[in-house]
Amino acid sequence: MxxxxxxxxxxxxxxxxxxxxxxxxPVAAIRWALEPLGTTERLDVLDLAAGTGKLTAGLVxxxxxxxxxxxxxxxxxxxxxxxxxxxxxxxxxEHIPVPDQTIDAVFVGTxxxxxxxEKALPEIARVLRPGGxxxxxxxxxxPDVAWLEEFQQLSNTSVESQRHDPVEVMAHPSFxxxxxxxxxxxxxxxxxxxxxxxxxxxxxxxxxxxxxxAAVNDKMLEFLRERPETSNGPFDVPLRSExxxxxxxxx
Ligand SMILES: C[S@@+](CC[C@H](N)C(=O)[O-])C[C@H]1O[C@@H](n2cnc3c(N)ncnc32)[C@H](O)[C@@H]1O
Numbered sequence: 001m002x003x004x005x006x007x008x009x010x011x012x013x014x015x016x017x018x019x020x021x022x023x024x025x026p027v028a029a030i031r032w033a034l035e036p037l038g039t040t041e042r043l044d045v046l047d048l049a050a051g052t053g054k055l056t057a058g059l060v061x062x063x064x065x066x067x068x069x070x071x072x073x074x075x076x077x078x079x080x081x082x083x084x085x086x087x088x089x090x091x092x093x094e095h096i097p098v099p100d101q102t103i104d105a106v107f108v109g110t111x112x113x114x115x116x117x118e119k120a121l122p123e124i125a126r127v128l129r130p131g132g133x134x135x136x137x138x139x140x141x142x143p144d145v146a147w148l149e150e151f152q153q154l155s156n157t158s159v160e161s162q163r164h165d166p167v168e169v170m171a172h173p174s175f176x177x178x179x180x181x182x183x184x185x186x187x188x189x190x191x192x193x194x195x196x197x198x199x200x201x202x203x204x205x206x207x208x209x210x211x212x213x214a215a216v217n218d219k220m221l222e223f224l225r226e227r228p229e230t231s232n233g234p235f236d237v238p239l240r241s242e243x244x245x246x247x248x249x250x251x
Contacts, residue, residue: 007162007203008114011051012074014201019052019078021198023139023187025109029241030058032181033135034105036247043104046127048093049111053079053086055137059107060085067103069096094119098127105133112136113162117169125174130250134175135243136166139185142238147229154219157212159204166244175246183243186236192224195237 001009011018037043043064047056050068052075059066060083068083069091070076080088091097093108093115106124108115124134141148170178189195196217199205205213224230 003159003207004114004162007159007207009072010203010206011201012072014206015052015072015074015078017197018075018201019054019082021194021201022052022054023185023198023239025055025058025137025139026183026185026241027058027062029137029181029183029185029243030055030062030107032183033107033133033137033243033245036133036245037104037131044102046096046098046103046106048096048106048108048124049114050079050088051075051109051111053083055107055109056086057083067098069093069098094123096123096127100126101129103127103132104129105135108134108136110138112138112166112169121170121172122174125172125248128248130248132248133245134170134248135245136170137241137243139239139241142184142240145238147227148238151220151223151227154223155199155205155216157204157208157216159207161202161204170244170246174248174251176249178244178246181243181245183241185239185241187239188234188236189230190234192221192230195224195230196220 045059045064045066047059047066047068050056050070056066056068056079067087068079069089071092076088076090089097106128141152143149167178229235
C-alpha cells in the first residue's frame with residue numbers, strides 16, 4: 001500500500017480518540033454551503049467520508065435527513081455509537097452506495113483530498129439532484145495567531161500535511177464554478193495533553209514510527225506547558241473553517 005492509501009486508511013486505529021479530540025464544524029459554514037438550495041426546509045444530505053460523525057452531528061442538529069458514508073469500519077462504528085437519527089452506510093467516495101439524484105447536498109469534511117477525484121466527482125454528481133450542492137470543508141488552525149503558528153511548526157513531522165487546491169479539482173463539467181468562504185471557529189481544550197491528543201489523530205502523526213511520534217509529542221507538550229495561553233486550565237484554540245461550494249448543473 002502506498003503512503004497516500006496508508007494515510008487515507010490510518011484514522012480507524014485511533015477512532016475513539018478521533019471522536020473525542022477532533023473539533024466539530026461551525027454551523028455558519030453548514031448554512032452557507034446550503035444557501036444555493038434557497039430553502040431552510042429539511043433536506044436530504046449526504047456526509048461523505050463521515051469518519052466518526054463530527055460533521056454528521058452538525059447536519060443532524062440542523063434538522064436534515066442525513067446519510068453518512070464512511071469506508072473505515074472502526075470510524076463508522078464510532079459514528080453509529082455517537083450520532084443518532086442518521087442512516088450510516090459503509091462505502092467510498094468513488095462508489096457511493098446511494099441511488100441516482102436522491103441527494104440535495106453532499107458534504108465532505110476534511111477528506112476531499114483523500115479521494116480519487118476523477119472517480120469521486122462523477123459519483124457525487126450522480127447522487128445529487130440537479131441544482132444540488134457539493135460542499136468540501138476543512139478546519140485549520142488560525143494562521144494569524146502567533147503562538148499557534150509556532151505550535152504548528154513544532155508539530156511538523158517527516159510526513160507533510162495533505163491538501164489539494166479544491167477549486168481546481170472541482171472544475172468539472174457536472175458542476176458550476178466553485179465559491180469559497182472562511183468561517184471562524186474554536187476548539188475548546190482542557191489541557192496541553194488534550195491538545196497533543198488531538199494532533200495525534202492526524203494521519204501525518206498516525207503513520208510515522210513510534211520514536212518520531214514520541215519526540216514530536218515531547219516538543220509539543222513542553223511548548224504548551226510553558227505558554228501563558230495554554231499552560232493553565234481550559235483554553236480555546238482559534239480555528240478557521242474553509243468551505244468550497246459548487247452547484248450540480250443540469251445536463
Ligand atoms: C480526516 S477524516 C474526516 C472525517 C470526518 N469527515 C470529520 O470531519 O471528522 C478523513 C476520513 O476520510 C475517510 N476516507 C479516506 N478515503 C476515503 C475515500 N476514498 N472515500 C470515502 N472516505 C474516505 C477516512 O476513512 C476518514 O474517516
